[in-house]
Amino acid sequence: MSELAIRRGAAPALAVSGLSYAYPHALAPALADVSLEVAPGEFVLLAGRSASGKSTLLKAACGLVPHFHGGEIEGEVRVADLDAIAAGPGELAAAVGYLAQDPETQVVSTTVAAEIELPLEMRGDEPADRARAVEEVALALAIPHLLDRTVDTLSGGELQRVALAAALVTRPRLILLDEPTSQLDPVAGDELIWLLRRLNEEWGVAVLLADHRLERCLAAADRVVAMEHGATSFDGAPAEFLAWSQKADPALETPAARLFSLAGIDPLPTGVREARQTLRGMGIAHPPNRPSRSVSDPHPSHPAPEDVFRSKGLWVELDRGEDLRDVLKGIDLTIRRGECVALMGRNGAGKSTLLRTAAGMHEPVAGKIDVDSVALLTQNPGDYLVRERVGDELPGEEGAAALRVVGLEDKVDADPRDLSGGERQRLALAIALAGRMEGELLPGVVALDEPTRGMDRARKGDLVALIASLAGDVEFVADESTKSTGAAVVVATHDVEFAAEFAERVVLLGDGVVIADGPSAEILSGGWYFATEVARVLDRPGVVTPEQGAAALAEERS
């Protein structure tokens, strides 16, 4: 069948029937009797907890499973009427595009133009056709200005778009995306989802998207397929999915849906717009526009514990290869022991640099920073794990104390590779903490850099609990001051919902400058991008979580 015939054909973009698959040497199958069909031009969201089989299903649909990974497979996978199990990923490339989580390993060329052109070249397209296709896909994804750049000069968001362009340049009928927004800030993440929706509507590309941040994607989807233990547990419309998740797996509920279910409002909304329409229909008015707050005093007036992080006019300059660039531009910041602070901002705003400077990894070029002992956990906890036994990573009493703090004291003899993702993260944190504690007193600052990448909501909940235990309790003592044995927990994150859960204070950075600093309820309810879904639905000052929203609605309705 010619490629054009495939593209115009009425066959499903993807048809999976009775698919079971086990990775080589795996004890349990990754997929168990999965059946699924994606119609041409359909936008399907793949939901489910970590390790539920979403990524494996996507890899089966593009031929990487079993061709690249091996293992045992049963059943049938057809992509645009091609047998995906018989054909390899290369043969399927004209019919299906695949975009994985980590853009770093998804580019293989030096320049952007060459990267996008490569699949066409491999297919034997004529030079003039290749030139036109590259130009068109670049225009569609708004990246023509990047074509002459080398890939190592691109930001994460730009790199993700380039990888998407390379996946789309062959005009596939189906595009598969595995958590493409997990490394992107809210702005870039939203842009990517709506870009996919536009491509889906204008080019008729069927989309199968796996993502944990359902609130970001649900409104764009035509259908939701939920997976659990390698099998599909739900397949239906987004609104039906919300009703199902409420009973079957509340961890998959979106914040807006949870808000409505707590407030007893039906139907559950798939997005902000739908939620607002429902509320308007109920006569719950949307408050008039109000100016967003900028920097305010983040600290309440009552006496507070000691400052453990103090920076004054902090400037940090980094060498980006060809030139030096100011990444932090005069940061003034004070953080107290026991505070939970979310450090937010776009990719490249300076969040990681601020944490690394606090940990002594960068020297300021001007200003000063004075931080009590810092334990910093970087974005890849696996980088801390180099031995094959937990006890070998953390010997002695100091190691045991650090393991107790993160709740892993009973895993001393385990191999770090056998731990779950959350446990590996805790172990890495214990490695950073070891020897920086004085008895039970934690170091002044515990800093976590993007700790929720690729995490499902249940694991985020565990992390919120860990952060709360690290921050400890603030005690009011006799002389009207307070004291805390916990640390100041500073978390650089793009995840506004997570920030709303754990943080009492949000510091928003923009291009190396503090552009907002205040209580999280105030900051996360005062903007468009750095605002929770509930805040965008209700737009009430200080209302950011479903529980707060439900309480506010109950008050207004009474």
Added chain:
Amino acid sequence: MKSPFAYRPRPRPLQLASPTAAVAYLGAIVAVAFLYSNPLVLLAAGAAAVTAGLLAGARRAVRVALKMGAALALLIVVVNALVVSRGETVLARLGDWPLFGKVDVTLEAIVAGASGGLRAAVAMIAAAVYSACVDPDRVLRVLRPLAGRSALTATLVSRLVPVTAADAGRLRDAARLRGPGAAEVGKAPLARRLLAGSLDRAVDVAATLELRGYSLDAPKAKNRRSRSRYDRRFYAVAAVVLAAAIAGKAVGADDFQTYPSVEIGLGPGTLAIAVVVALSGFAPWRGRVSSLSPMRRQTRHPEAARV
């Protein structure tokens, strides 16, 4: 931090030229360095490579290559001075050394070492200019129809090098951030971890290559005719330099002797060759700069312009 030798696209003639033209031009300079021993000609070849790099905008690559070349040249001089005792002008008698035996440092051995070091430095600078100015994607595109497997390996390696370098940087950072109570990380565990991580990365990159259709036995894509208006200039300069070098060699322009005593020929032939080679460094001269950069059309869409 990006390697100073990493390719960076710039709207300069050397970057806009086809890979074969750029290789011919830089190869001619290197060929002179290997054909000649006369320090004057070698200096001229070095000057040509440096000038070419500077005119192509690869200032950082040239600077680092100069430092590395100087260090390498110095090493060669020292080793040659210690190992070779030939020559009439003894500068120092250092007595008997283990392994080396009787060590006499002679002026002739130093000059011979300097000549060899200069040759190595010229090759190093030219290689740095090549690396910083010639688009590896275009080189691979030329190579792919000729040697598919080699091109695949080169693609995999060229991507893995920066990815592994980034991984190594992250692992080093994580090692620095370990608490003082955690077990220390020696080089061996770190190297093991990096190797294991590199294998995972290699699998990911290989999967991407599969998805891009690298394993397809597709009809060989016609390569764009990636010629630029500067190609003729570079081919012509390469031809002139090579012809002059060969002719000069034939008429004895490479007049240079180190043992038993140093004799450096500075005759008209040698001077003429040196001038020609040094002037070849100006081949990447951009001349008049138009307000509209020709780069994008020339490098990306030579065919589209005609469609």
